[in-house]
Amino acid sequence: MLASQFQQIKNDNNTYNKPHLTFKEQVEHLKSNGLTIPNEAYALKKLSHINYYRLSAYSLTFQYPKKSTKEGYFYENTEFKEIIKLYDFDAKLRRILFGALETIEVYIRTQITYHHTKEYGAFGYLDKNNFNCNDEDFDEIVNEIKKESKRSDEKFINHFEENYGTTDLPLWSIVEVLSFGTISRIFTVMKQSDKVIVCEKLPITHKIFKRWMHSLTILRNICAHHSRAWNRELRVPFAIPPSNSFFDPLRKITKSKFKEEVDGVLIYEDKEFDNNNSIFFALSVMKYLFDSIGEEVDFVTEIKQLLKTHPEIDLKDMGFTDGWEDFDIWSDI
Numbered sequence: 001m002l003a004s005q006f007q008q009i010k011n012d013n014n015t016y017n018k019p020h021l022t023f024k025e026q027v028e029h030l031k032s033n034g035l036t037i038p039n040e041a042y043a044l045k046k047l048s049h050i051n052y053y054r055l056s057a058y059s060l061t062f063q064y065p066k067k068s069t070k071e072g073y074f075y076e077n078t079e080f081k082e083i084i085k086l087y088d089f090d091a092k093l094r095r096i097l098f099g100a101l102e103t104i105e106v107y108i109r110t111q112i113t114y115h116h117t118k119e120y121g122a123f124g125y126l127d128k129n130n131f132n133c134n135d136e137d138f139d140e141i142v143n144e145i146k147k148e149s150k151r152s153d154e155k156f157i158n159h160f161e162e163n164y165g166t167t168d169l170p171l172w173s174i175v176e177v178l179s180f181g182t183i184s185r186i187f188t189v190m191k192q193s194d195k196v197i198v199c200e201k202l203p204i205t206h207k208i209f210k211r212w213m214h215s216l217t218i219l220r221n222i223c224a225h226h227s228r229a230w231n232r233e234l235r236v237p238f239a240i241p242p243s244n245s246f247f248d249p250l251r252k253i254t255k256s257k258f259k260e261e262v263d264g265v266l267i268y269e270d271k272e273f274d275n276n277n278s279i280f281f282a283l284s285v286m287k288y289l290f291d292s293i294g295e296e297v298d299f300v301t302e303i304k305q306l307l308k309t310h311p312e313i314d315l316k317d318m319g320f321t322d323g324w325e326d327f328d329i330w331s332d333i
Contacts (some may be wrong), residue, residue, distance in 0.1 A: 024049045034074040035083075043080050048242045050087065057228045058086045061268070061317065065258035068266060082312070089310045090230040093279075098223040100143060100286050101216060103181050107293055111198045112187055113175045119194065122170030125186070133189035141185055143179040149179050180220055191267075202292045204241050211239035212285060219282050229319040237277035238285055246329040250275055250284055253321050278319020284329050300330070 021029060027043050036044045047055070062078045064070040120130045124147070128138045149169060177181070187195065188210055195206035202209060215238045222229050238249050253275040256268045275281055283303060290297055304325075307313065315324075324330055 010109060021052070026052050030080065031075075033072060034076070035059075035062075035078055035080055037080045037137075038072075039080075046080075046084055055083060055087060058083050058090070061086070061231070061314075065266070066304050068258070068261045069264070085312060086230070087308070089306070089313055090228055092227075092306055094223045094226065096299070096306065097219065097282075097286075100290075100297065100299045101220045101223065103295060103297060104216065104286060104289055105183070105220070107289075107295070108187075108198075109178075109183055111174050112183065112190070115194060115197045116190070117171050122172065124169060125171045127170060130191070131189045134190045139191060141182070141189060144182050144185070145174060145178060148182060149174050151177075157328050180213075180217050184210075184217050187213060201294075202289065204244075208239045208241050211236075212289075215239075215282065218287075230313070232279055234277045234282065237274065238281050240276055246288060247284070249321060249323075249327050250281055250329070253278070253316065253319055255316055275319050275321065280315075280321070280324070282317035284327075286327055 022236050023044050027037060027040055030043075031037055059074075062074050062082060064073050064075065090095050116124060116130070120127065125129045126142065128135065131138060133141075149167075178186075187198065190198070190204065195210075199206045199209050204212075215234055215236045218234055218236055219229075222232060240251060246279070251274070252272050254272050257271050259267045259269045261267065287300060289295075290299060307315070
């Protein structure tokens with residue numbers, strides 16, 4: 001009862017009043033903001049397949065910047081199909097990212113499982129003494145492991161319960177139904193000596209790897225929920241390995257940003273930004289991991305081919321820095 005009353009109060013205070021628009025009205029609204037739509041039937045079809053709000057995230061790059069007199073309007077001669085091209089590019093990018101992240105995730109699951117069970121046995125994950133954390137954190141992780149196991153419909157879970165009379169599964173089987181976020185939390189509370197062993201093939205510290213796992217988890221969730229990725233700034237930036245020349249040219253990027261409008265003329269200025277929260281930095285980390293573990297994937301070829309088939313994409317929006325293909329980390333050799 002209290003929840004419904006609280007919601008009613010929130011409803012009464014809500015000032016959002018934009019009306020529902022039919023697909024035809026959405027087309028007219030875009031046109032009124034200066035977007036060129038030569039083929040309205042095509043636009044209607046796309047808007048009926050892709051939520052208007054979702055598509056609006058890709059429209060922003062074709063619109064005048066905030067605080068300009070034409071804010072919200074499209075640049076002259078911008079066509080609807082350009083927005084769709086960007087949307088399609090992002091969908092293809094997410095598919096490449098998701099496939100590559102799966103390979104990395106499976107590797108991480110394997111290393112954690114192999115080394116932890118070798119040291120502590122199949123059910124060592126149920127003993128707090130085998131981790132470096134307090135009682136509260138340990139209980140939270142174990143409860144989450146059991147909750148995710150219970151939610152799974154994998155046949156091997158029922159088979160194990162029927163044959164061995166327990167709901168506790170060995171780590172090497174239960175790890176297959178855990179989310180990447182939970183895997184990341186398990187790594188976080190492992191003993192330092194165990195973390196070092198898990199990371200032995202990676203020329204980075206376990207502290208850097210822990211941060212990378214957090215950032216990669218966020219990126220994976222972006223891809224899994226079909227969210228915009230191409231110019232995303234990750235809320236948890238990747239940690240930069242100190243004294244590692246591979247990452248030196250990736251640290252900063254210079255972008256031209258809107259400054260002000262003077263007599264109708266838009267004034268831009270070059271600004272330097274940290275780049276370790278960009279998609280390009282994420283791609284570079286993934287490339288670095290593949291090279292470190294000796295995984296042969298078509299990741300680099302797929303990325304370069306995608307960029308080649310979409311020359312209209314502004315790579316700096318994704319964090320790509322000038323001359324990136326010549327960087328050691330992106331070498332095909």
